[in-house]
Amino acid sequence: EGYWIDYIDNLKNEYIKRYELMKTLISEKLNRYVTFFDPKGGLSFYLNIKDKEIKSKELFYKLKERKVYITPGTLFYKGLNLGEQYFKISFSQVSEDEIINGINIIKEELEKWHI
Numbered sequence: 001e002g003y004w005i006d007y008i009d010n011l012k013n014e015y016i017k018r019y020e021l022m023k024t025l026i027s028e029k030l031n032r033y034v035t036f037f038d039p040k041g042g043l044s045f046y047l048n049i050k051d052k053e054i055k056s057k058e059l060f061y062k063l064k065e066r067k068v069y070i071t072p073g074t075l076f077y078k079g080l081n082l083g084e085q086y087f088k089i090s091f092s093q094v095s096e097d098e099i100i101n102g103i104n105i106i107k108e109e110l111e112k113w114h115i
Helices: 003-027 056-065 096-112
Strands: 035-036 044-049 087-091
Touching: 003 044, 003 096, 056 087, 056 096
Parallel strands: none
Antiparallel strands: 035 044, 044 087
């Protein structure tokens, strides 16, 4: 009878670990390139790219080549140019190692615009 309660507890603990890891990595590794508000819930982070020359759709294609997937902010707005500086990243379907690797790749791609 109590299996699903244990499952939900384990899932909650796993998501808390991933959330904390991703939040820490964004703060430590991407702070030069993005800003974000702590979502305090949900399974993703919504990031704002500081450099207005970098568009989230362009970043999406560069990251896709490296097997890292983000959701460009333009998908969340009606206007053509709205959301270009934003993107969403999720931690629900990836391991801690994949989070670390993904954040490192995002950092590398953002750095390329500044070289």
